[in-house]
Amino acid sequence: MALLAAEHLTVTFPECEAPVLNDVNFSLETGDFAVLCGATGCGKTTLLRMCKRELSPLCSQTGGVRFDGEPLAALDAKTSAGTIGFVMQHPEQQIVTDKVWHELAFGLENLNTPQDIMRRRIAEIASYFGMEDWLERDPASLSGGQKQLLNLASVMIMQPRLLLLDEPTAQLDPIAAADFLTTLHRLNQDFSVTILLAEHRLEEVIPQCSRLLLMDRGTVVMQDAPRTLLSALPADAPVMAGMPAAVRLHHALGTKGDCPLSVSEARHMLMPQLCCKQDALPEPDPLPETAPALTVSDAYFRYERQGRDILNGLCFSVRTGELYCMIGGNGAGKSTVLSVLSGLNRCYAGKVEIFGRRIQDYKHRSLHQQCVTLLPQDVQTVFLRNTAAEELAEIDKNYETVLHDFPFDLKPLYPQHPYDLSGGEQQLLALAKVMLTKPRLLLLDEPTKGLDAQSKRRLADVLHGLTAQGVTVLMVTHDIEFAACHADRCGFLSRGALISADIPTRFFSENAFYTTAASRISRGYYRQTVTVEQIVTLAEQNGGCR
Amino acid sequence: MRAFDTMNPAAVTVTLILAACITIFSLEPLLLGISLICAATYFLMRNGRRHAAFHIGAIGMPLLFALLNPLWNQHGTTVLFVINQRAVTQEALVYGGVTGLRLAAVLYWFRNFSDLMTSEKLFYLFRGFSPKLALVFTMAVRNLSLFRAQMRKIQTSQRALGLYREGHLIDDLRGGMRVFSILLTWALENGIITANSMSARGYGCGKRSSFTFYRWEKGDVALLLTALVLAAAVIAGILSGALTWQFYPQRIPPAMTLQYFGAIAAYAGLAMLPVIYEGKEMLTWHCLRQSI
DSSP: OOSEEEEEEEEEOTTOSSOSEEEEEEEEOTTOEEEEEOOTTSSHHHHHHHTSGGGOOSOEEEEEEEETTEEGGGSOHHHHHHHEEEEOSOTTTTOOSSSHHHHHHHHHHHTTOOHHHHHHHHHHHHHHTTOGGGTTSOGGGSOHHHHHHHHHHHHHTTOOSEEEEESTTTTSOHHHHHHHHHHHHHHHHHHOOEEEEEOSOHHHHTTTOSEEEEEETTEEEEEEOHHHHHHHSOTTOGGGGGSOHHHHHHHHHTOSSSOOOSHHHHHHHTGGGBOOSSOBOOOOOOOOOOOEEEEEEEEEEOSSTTSOOSEEEEEEEEETTOEEEEEOOTTSSHHHHHHHHTTSSOOSEEEEEETTEEGGGOOTTTTTTTTEEEEOSSGGGGOOSSSHHHHHHTTOTTHHHHGGGOSSOOGGGTTSOGGGSOHHHHHHHHHHHHHHTOOSEEEEESTTTTOOHHHHHHHHHHHHHHHHTTOEEEEEESOHHHHHHHOSEEEEEETTEEEEEEOHHHHHHHOSSSSOHHHHHHBTTBBSOOSHHHHHHHHHHTTSBO | OOOGGGSOHHHHHHHHHHHHHHHHTOOOHHHHHHHHHHHHHHHHHHHTTOOHHHHHHHHHHHHHHHHHHHHHOOOOSOEEEEETTEEEEHHHHHHHHHHHHHHHHHHHHHHHHHHHOOHHHHHHHHHHHOHHHHHHHHHHHHHHHHHHHHHHHHHHHHHHHTOSOTTOHHHHHHHHHHHHHHHHHHHHHHHHHHHHHHHHTTTTSSOOOOOOSOOOOHHHHHHHHHHHHHHHHHHHHHHTTTTOOBOSSSOBOOOOOHHHHHHHHHHHHHHHHHHHHHHHHHHHHHHHHHTO
């Protein structure tokens, strides 16, 4: 008998005509690790919430969800709370209390668990998740990844049989996200917890999952084991953009056999089918030599007098009209670079020049007036008004004329509250707001965080549109794939110094670990192919598949 | 035996409050002296050489009061000398010294109390009264710091956007208002997520239990009972008048009865409880370290 099953589930929100979920049918067996994927707004969140009674939205509903054979509504309150766990996207806001141990205890307290059992469970879970050292800490002092692990642990402590997760890694950096997904996989393997995970970071999770559910416009269109499903997926399906490089490559090349899911499978199943007579694409045209928009030489910066140098002899320059991506691990100093360039912090030694003038010569906030603008990581902090239109009008009353060549149509967003927009739309609105201040140098902090493949592509289009208008863009990011596909140049920051900088093809093909999946797949067969598109082009020039 | 600060917070609180309250309601120099010495010793044991300014202030208190009290207190019969046609009496001098002593002792007790009682321990005491209210209290504390952090983030990001002119007061004020109003919206948005996360984990589905690291062990009960019994003996002594001094017009100490000494000894026992626990712990630890 299925552990979780939806039967002809149709959900309509009040005052809406079209249903959000339309005749959804699916079932999960005990021990399944299922991934739910689909474009933003296709109803993933609603579907997950319909499986958790406490979070079900106000709606009219036909059909229903069964848990262990019983309708969800028939479960008693404690069983429903304890046996179905739910983890949401935002690490910070799910935390209720101000001590890690209290957060772990919270769910057990609600179920009126006796002291002795709580004590044992907390000790057990802390040791399983490796969080014994943080038990006494305030969750606010934890990193985003640690917070999300805490959220997972405080659900797992109630020993649920089913875990529902709504994009739990969207706000995490790639290392923390991989950690989180590994922990999930381990929980599934060790305790056969059934997992239903909505995710758009599919590269790591698809090789691990046992079932894939594909949603489109409010209904589950395909459900099967990942390999079967992905082999049958049409190459032009909209979700293809978010799939792992191996899958995209398989479909773009039209190779024979089953679809590979991981890098190593792609190397073994796919690459041998390609002809490698010509092993590299011609060198791209060198970038035009324009005047530098920004030069940093020998910059040193630290936050505290006794602290360590966060910027440690940083030297680099960005040319006018270029899209420069700075990548690097956590704590490499990426955000600090931006705070120094935007004048929020001042380095204690070294020189920072912006458009040929030293940064300290920009007096009276003139640095920020039509020169440098920083778009922070948390774009919500940019918004102060009740509608998107007011937000733009705040800076320039004639925003519509100024923005007429903004490469994305913002009109549908105007009447909405900025907080009600999706992550991708918020990013674009913030960009538009920033563009109204007419900056010549735009600094972006992790703009692709939490965006799905389609929104990323839209963001890239907008950024290319801006550089074409002569705006210089410097972004720091964890998103290697984005940098490889869209940057003019990439720089690698490590321990406060820029180690190397080059055009993406050379940059990523010379890195062995810090590189794209496509580069890892094609390594040894082709040189300097760092995106799926480049492999496909080169394969076609070689005469396609054998 | 465990160190005093690891005992059950309720037992610790009762001991400290009793020691302090008896000090407040007593004017017996011997009792106050014992109180001051015990409280100060415990403070020194926990803090070592730090907080020199606090010690100087507290020790200076009896001297200061002894000097100041005769200035507006003319009672007493033994005139020491006369300034500006005002008599300075021996009784007023002593009375001032004793009140100063009392204040110094009480200061030490309260300082010890606030050092010992971390927010977690206060929370533990609080939830004895109302678990729900205690939860609201923790959430409020947490949200306040979240607000502050978010406000700082918004201000920084607005500054980097270059929306305000420098030194423009009206711009800054208007900006501040807007930041505040968006902060409310943000708080509501976040509140919904937190509420969802709470109900997803079963908040509000019946009676709650409340987890704590503190338990009532034999030692805690023993500490509590000892403190209560000793305090009862002292209070009985005070109420019977065995510890009452007369200061004006003449200094008359209480009679040296068995009851007097009994009450003083009982108070010494009560006030020394923290020192005894701490000293035993230090000694044990010292011996254990010797054997490593």
